[in-house]
Amino acid sequence: MNFKKALLILLLFSCKILLSQTNAIKIDAHLQDNSDKLSILQEITFHNKTNTTLNNIYLHNWANSLANNNTPLAKRFLEDYKSTFYFSKNKEKGSTTIHNLLVNYQKVEYNEVINHQDILKIDLNTSLKPNDSIVITANYTVKIPDAKFTRYGKTKTGFHLRYWYLTPVVYENGWQTMSNLNLDDLYMNIANYNINISAPKAYSIESNLKNTLKNNRTTTTNFTGTNTKDVIISIDSINKFTTLKTKKTLVKTDLLEDFLDPRVATDIVDRELNFIEDFLGKYPNKEIFIDRNSVGKNSLHDIYGLPKWLKPFPENFRWEMRFFNSLTIKYLDDVLLFNKRKDYWLKDGIQTFLMIEYVKKYYPEVTILGKYSKYWGIKSYNISKLKQNDKYQFVYQFSARKFFDQALNVRADSLSNFNRKVVSKYKAGLGFRYLQDYIGDSILKNSFKEFYAKNQLKPTNSIQFKKILTSKTDKNLDWFFGDYISTDKKIDYKIKKVVQTEDSLKITIKNKREMTAPVALYGVKDKEIKFKKWITGVDSTKTITIPKNGFDKLALNYEQLYPEYNSLDNFRKTNNSLLNKPFQFRPYKDVGDPYYNQLFYSPNIRYNLYDGLILGINLNNKPVLAHNFEFSLTPNYSTKSKNLTGGYALGYNHFFKSDKIYKIKYGVSGSNFHYAPELGYNKFSPFVNIQFKRNSLRDVGTKFLLTRLVYINKDVPDNLQVSERDKYTIFNVRYVNSKPNVVKRFQYALNAEFGNNFTKFSTDIRYRKEFNRNQNFELRFFGGVFLNNKSKGDYFSFGLNRGSDYLFEQNLFGRSESSGLFSQQFVVADGGFKSNFNQDIFANQLATSINSSVGIWNWIEVYNDAAMLKNKNQNPRFFYENGVRLNFIPNIFEFYLPVYTNEGFQFNDNYSSKIRFVITTSFDRIYNYIRRGLL
Structure with a gap:
């Protein structure tokens, strides 16, 4: 037997042993x-x-x-x-x-x-x-x-x-x-x-x-x-399912759309396979099976911009991008055996990076708004200039600026949905784009290929990739596999100072955060790159000297190669002028423009009974990615009172990384409107709001402690003297802990108020249990007590079915009305009773109440309330009521129809005046109702 024959037999025998050991x-x-x-x-x-x-x-x-x-x-x-x-x-x-x-x-x-x-x-x-x-x-x-x-x-x-x-x-x-x-x-x-x-x-x-x-x-x-x-x-x-016969392999899929010619689809898929193969190597199997349910499940839909029906993109673009994403997933999943619950970032990063590179090669000029970027009224906005590949940096910043991002080595089952489906994938993909420019395109690509070839169909992990990559470069990558992957530290640099000499520039770069990573410095003129250099070792500040080279602006991360916490302060003129960027006014919101200090304005329309239609404009500094310092100024003209009204707010958000505190917001707010016919009020309130961290980013609850001083100065009729209810100061401390679980919801609030003539404490505890899609039970307990009360009248007292809202925090259309439609607006406060009694009922010493409702079908509920109120030097009084609640949208759009109270059955000729309603115009409340479970 010759040597070749023996070698062949040995090889076949080895393969048989290997296959025999496969399950x-x-x-x-x-x-x-x-x-x-x-x-x-x-x-x-x-x-x-x-x-x-x-x-x-x-x-x-x-x-x-x-x-x-x-x-x-x-x-x-x-x-x-x-x-x-x-x-x-x-x-x-x-x-x-x-x-x-x-x-x-x-x-x-x-x-x-x-x-x-x-x-x-x-x-x-x-x-x-x-x-x-x-x-x-x-x-x-x-x-x-x-x-x-x-x-x-x-x-x-x-x-x-x-x-x-x-x-x-x-x-x-x-x-x-x-x-x-x-x-x-x-x-x-x-x-x-x-x-x-x-x-x-x-x-x-x-x-x-x-x-x-x-x-x-x-x-x-x-x-x-x-x-x-x-x-x-x-x-x-x-x-x-349709089988596409490409030059590389057979692709069986149910993702083919009716509008797409199979021959065109085959050409597109063939191009995609060639592109992926260039980065990873050949797909080892003869057929790729891509089903819609599997590949589209754990990713957000329509991440390419506007809805499909608007058709903003080049023909077949949306399908091509989705299929490329699906094809890349299968190319990796079918060949590489990862424990994706523990070690997912490498696969997700490669997938996102390949998408970035594919768009860069074939669709570099396609914007996130598509053809609408060129339309009048839109093209002037900075968002219209964002290319498809700009969305990765933008989405990462959206999460990072709110400190909602998570480290890439956090277990997948501990990630928030938004991080798991989008943000973490984007950060991983941007990380590879970062490495590509820093260490060289060929090094990264060759590392991908070697990793893909060596680890086919056997368990592997990101550590194996790290070994391959670090062996191919002399540059230190500890920052990448350390802080970038293993922590949620943010990259954030700025040019602190520029000093000109005769033929050079001395540039001081400041690291604004705790992560030290390579930073790219550019010299730019007319948005064209004249100079580029990677700077390393900037852990605090670092001064470098570069030659003047025909540019008038310096920039960090000009090409947005790496995800940065704040890239708006990365520019500086070489002459070091005081006004580094001019002001720019923009209607509504826009994404930040690094070339300008932006101010946004938008129309503001409100209504109340005393001011009538309120027309104004809101001026603020809040782009889509908000700043830590925020201000809002809203001057209005009230058509009924013929007066200038409005409000303002200034605040600074101080985020905390490792403490139990998520952020502290320091600020001041104020407003001026009318509270009665021809009678206005001024409100001024400095505040500190401490928002505590959730147990995890998967927790949808919230906890905060608000402390504020509320100064109120009300106009009084000419025939009356100013009293304690017209000009007063209250120090308010409020703690709220809310857990809005989808089946069992629990919330409690503790409230303390220290006024000139009183001190009062109260608690509001709420519980809601869903039994099925149409039935639920809701329970609320309110308890309030005055520790001392020297005030006159009931302006500061606990109310049974309405309070006076003396802190002016509720959006009431007619806050001083005792009859008519606007008096029927209902806000859950104090006793929480819905019925309109013959007279308003208050307690100046002690109040307790229980409010309950039971869902009987869809949005129809039955409510039952009971309360005990006590005034000084009087015996306690007891109250009860029941009725029907039409709970169309909880706390946003509701109606209460009373049936029976202490005063007997409520049905009479004037029944319509006894119906109470809840209608909110609070955008935040509506937005939070929609967003639950998405992030």
């Missing part, structure tokens, strides 16, 4: 579409490829993650402010029922892991030694859930299955168990699959595995796959 999974599954069930007989050949003797085996059983409301996935839905699954019917949920489970054809003990119903633990009868294998046989039934929960399950036309079968847990320094949290991040070893799946003839079956046989008589389809880690099955009455 094998055989499945026979039968779909019962009338009951939405899969009957499964599964055999797993599990190889112990570790150096550890195993006494138990773990299996992921994610099909059981939707079994009930107590699974980790069900709790995750509630964290995400989604109640659909919680209130769903049992027939919509999904589960696994195991009939029999054997190891080496013998019975074994197995059970669900406590509090993790989608993980099975099997106790082996005989220990499994390294390099040995066992055969696990399971007979079970999967109840397929409705696809509306996770996108996987029963659809309108069929079934889309993912994570539907039992899979061995990866053993890597211990068992890497993970419950399904709707992140599509199951960590699996590769396996060789042989699957027979049968379904009624009405369905077509597609998969990411190879279709080897379809028997029309038995309606059984056979799929096989070698070295595959995830099996997706589509069983549908409509064949939605």
Whole structure:
């Protein structure tokens, strides 16, 4: 036998050994579409490829993650402010029922892991030694859930299955168990699959595995796959999949739109594959399977600008960008085995970086507003000038400026939804663009290729990439793999000073924050780069000298190569003039322009009974990415009172990094309007608002402590003297803790007021419980007490059904009205009663009340209230009422229809005057109602 022949035999033998050590999974599954069930007989050949003797085996059983409301996935839905699954019917949920489970054809003990119903633990009868294998046989039934929960399950036309079968847990320094949290991040070893799946003839079956046989008589389809880690099955009455035959490989997808010619789509995909291959290397498989549900699930839709129906972009652009994103995901996911729950940033970063580079090469001039950037009235805005690749820096800054960003090595299940789907991906991608310019394009690209080639179809992590990259450059990258990846520290530099000499410039660069990273210095003239240099080691301040070279402006990060906390202070004229940037006035809001100090103005329209229609203009310094220092000035003209009115506010936001305090806002505000016919008021209020950090960024609650001095000066009628109710000062301390859970909501507030003639304390505690989509229970307790009260009258007293709002903090249309439509406006305060009694009722010593409501159908509720009020030197008085609440939008649009009170039934000829209403014009309240669960 010659040497070549012997070598070939040895190679074949080695490959056989290698394949024999790969797990094998055989499945026979039968779909019962009338009951939405899969009957499964599964055999797993599990190889112990570790150096550890195993006494138990773990299996992921994610099909059981939707079994009930107590699974980790069900709790995750509630964290995400989604109640659909919680209130769903049992027939919509999904589960696994195991009939029999054997190891080496013998019975074994197995059970669900406590509090993790989608993980099975099997106790082996005989220990499994390294390099040995066992055969696990399971007979079970999967109840397929409705696809509306996770996108996987029963659809309108069929079934889309993912994570539907039992899979061995990866053993890597211990068992890497993970419950399904709707992140599509199951960590699996590769396996060789042989699957027979049968379904009624009405369905077509597609998969990411190879279709080897379809028997029309038995309606059984056979799929096989070698070295595959995830099996997706589509069983549908409509064949939605199209195969595109590109020059590189076959692409099977259901993402093809009706308006797109398949030949055009093939050319686009072929170009995308060539581009990805240039950065990563060849895709090892003959076919790529891209399904809409899997690739589009954990990303935000329509991130390319305006809605699709406006058609702002070049033909096919939106589809091409989405498909490139999907193709990149599959290119990486099918080949690289990451534990994406622990180590996701590398894959996300490569994916985003490739998108940036693709747009840079083929669509460098496309803006985020598309063709509308050139329209009159829009083209003057700075936002119209932002290119597609500018959105990454912008979105990162939006999150970082609010300190909502998180480190890239934070576990994926601990990220907020906005960070997981967008911000962290953008920061990782921008990091690679940063490295590309700093260390060189070829070094980064070659590192990608080597990492992709060396780690195909075997477990890997970002540490392996770090080793490859750092071996190819002499530049120190500790800042990148340290602070940039492992912390939420921000990059933020500014040019502090410029000193001119005869032939050079001495430039002092200041590091405004705690992260030290390379900074790019530019010399610019007429927006053209004349000079560029990377500066390192600026941990505090650093002065460098550069030659004059025909430029009149200096800039840091001019090309926006790296994500920076604030890039608006990166410019400075070489002559070091005092007015570094001129002022620019812009209508409404705009994104910041680094060349100008921007001021924004917008019309302000309000209404109240005494001022009439209030017309004015708001002037502020609040771009889309707000500054720490904010001011707002709103001069108005009131058409009814014929007077100038308005308000103002100045504040500074001081953010904290490591303390329990999120931020402290110091400020002052004031206003001037009318509170009665021809009678105005002036309000002046310095304040300090301490907002505490949430337990995590996934927590939607809020906690704050507000301290303020409120100065009120009211006009009085000519025939009356100024009293304590017309000119007064109150020191107010208020603490609010709110937890707006989607099923159980709890909030409490503590309030203290110190006036000239009184001291009072009160508490407001609220609880709301949702029983199903149409039924709920709401409870509020109010308690208030005067420690001392020397005031006259009831102006500062606790009210039963209305308060005097002497702090002027409620948006009341007719605050002094005792009759008529505007007197019927309702604001939850003090006793919280809704009925209009024959006279207003107050308490100058003690007040307690309980307000409750029960939902009976949709937005219709029944409310019941009870209260006890006590005045000085009088016996307590008790009150009660009930009625119907039309709760269309909670705290925004409601109506109260009283039925019965202490005064008897409320139905009479004047019943319409007893109806109370809630209508808010507060943009913040409406915005917060919409945004819950999105960030």
